[in-house]
Amino acid sequence: MNTHNDITQLVSLSSSIVTPQSPPVELDLSTFLYQAMDVSKIIDVKSWAKYFDEIPVDPYIKDGYRYKSIAWFRIKHQKVAAIDAINEHINMVNELSGMSDAQSVKYLSSSKPVWCSEETGYCCWNLPQYVMQQSIKYNPVHGDMRREYPRINNKITDSNDFHKLLTLYASFFGWSDAVLLVQFQRVDCYTDRIGLPAVEGFHQDGNRHVGMLVVDRDNVANDSGVSQYVMDNNGKKTNELIFNEMIPAGQLIFWNDKRVWHYGTEIKVADTTKNGGRGVRDIIILSAKTPPANMPMGPVAEQFRQW
Numbered sequence: 001m002n003t004h005n006d007i008t009q010l011v012s013l014s015s016s017i018v019t020p021q022s023p024p025v026e027l028d029l030s031t032f033l034y035q036a037m038d039v040s041k042i043i044d045v046k047s048w049a050k051y052f053d054e055i056p057v058d059p060y061i062k063d064g065y066r067y068k069s070i071a072w073f074r075i076k077h078q079k080v081a082a083i084d085a086i087n088e089h090i091n092m093v094n095e096l097s098g099m100s101d102a103q104s105v106k107y108l109s110s111s112k113p114v115w116c117s118e119e120t121g122y123c124c125w126n127l128p129q130y131v132m133q134q135s136i137k138y139n140p141v142h143g144d145m146r147r148e149y150p151r152i153n154n155k156i157t158d159s160n161d162f163h164k165l166l167t168l169y170a171s172f173f174g175w176s177d178a179v180l181l182v183q184f185q186r187v188d189c190y191t192d193r194i195g196l197p198a199v200e201g202f203h204q205d206g207n208r209h210v211g212m213l214v215v216d217r218d219n220v221a222n223d224s225g226v227s228q229y230v231m232d233n234n235g236k237k238t239n240e241l242i243f244n245e246m247i248p249a250g251q252l253i254f255w256n257d258k259r260v261w262h263y264g265t266e267i268k269v270a271d272t273t274k275n276g277g278r279g280v281r282d283i284i285i286l287s288a289k290t291p292p293a294n295m296p297m298g299p300v301a302e303q304f305r306q307w
């Protein structure tokens with residue numbers, strides 16, 4: 001399989017310019033709303049579905065229909081100087097997590113990256129298991145609350161396919177240096193209970209852009225779990241749907257979180273006689289953060305302090 005050409009082809013849907021030899025030229029976000037693409041030919045998305053079975057229930061959703069694991073990364077292009085504020089922020093949260101300077105430095109851009117993509121020049125550092133601490137400005141349901149989640153299985157995060165996904169996200173937008181939050185999220189439903197992919201309704205998350213990969217839709221009705229966007233108007237939501245489609249498994253969609261508000265309609269069981277009347281929708285959410293934007297990283301919870 002020719003990985004190089006495949007990723008290049010998908011990145012060519014964007015106006016970014018990314019090569020290993022020179023600093024990337026970022027996608028012009030003033031003209032970008034969203035772009036969907038089929039990644040099932042370059043990433044064996046189906047093989048990830050089984051890992052969603054092991055994700056524990058999200059304790060912060062009281063009705064218990066959501067499951068979540070997360071991981072943090074730093075993705076920087078090899079030809080750009082590090083953004084100092086990113087190193088400072090990582091160092092500060094590490095210190096608050098009880099790390100020594102010697103331990104903390106392993107997570108900074110002065111240390112050797114865990115992997116680099118030869119085709120694009122992007123390099124990646126795995127970051128500690130920070131808690132999510134989102135500003136209340138962006139999430140009225142969960143704002144500012146500390147949310148601890150377990151890490152995504154290393155079998156996935158250490159795999160070539162996963163590295164391709166992160167490389168594709170970075171290359172599509174062509175950022176120089178950013179912290180990346182990856183969330184694996186399952187929502188389930190039963191014959192007598194729907195599942196809500198977006199508890200807070202139409203919203204923005206305070207990112208510049210977001211990616212969502214649908215890994216699996218198992219026994220979920222086709223007209224449920226539909227992705228919808230409306231335009232932003234100076235910080236206010238408008239009403240007209242500019243996107244209203246069911247995104248099938250294997251499809252990745254990128255959108256401009258500043259210009260559109262997003263929502264996922266409730267999920268419903270397709271066949272009540274299958275899987276004990278249960279349906280699941282499994283997705284991966286990718287969001288890159290560059291200061292001074294929202295950097296929702298809180299100190300690592302006690303149980304995950306392994307360094």
Ligand SMILES: [Fe+2]
Pocket residue numbers: 203204205262
């Ligand atoms: Fe969201």
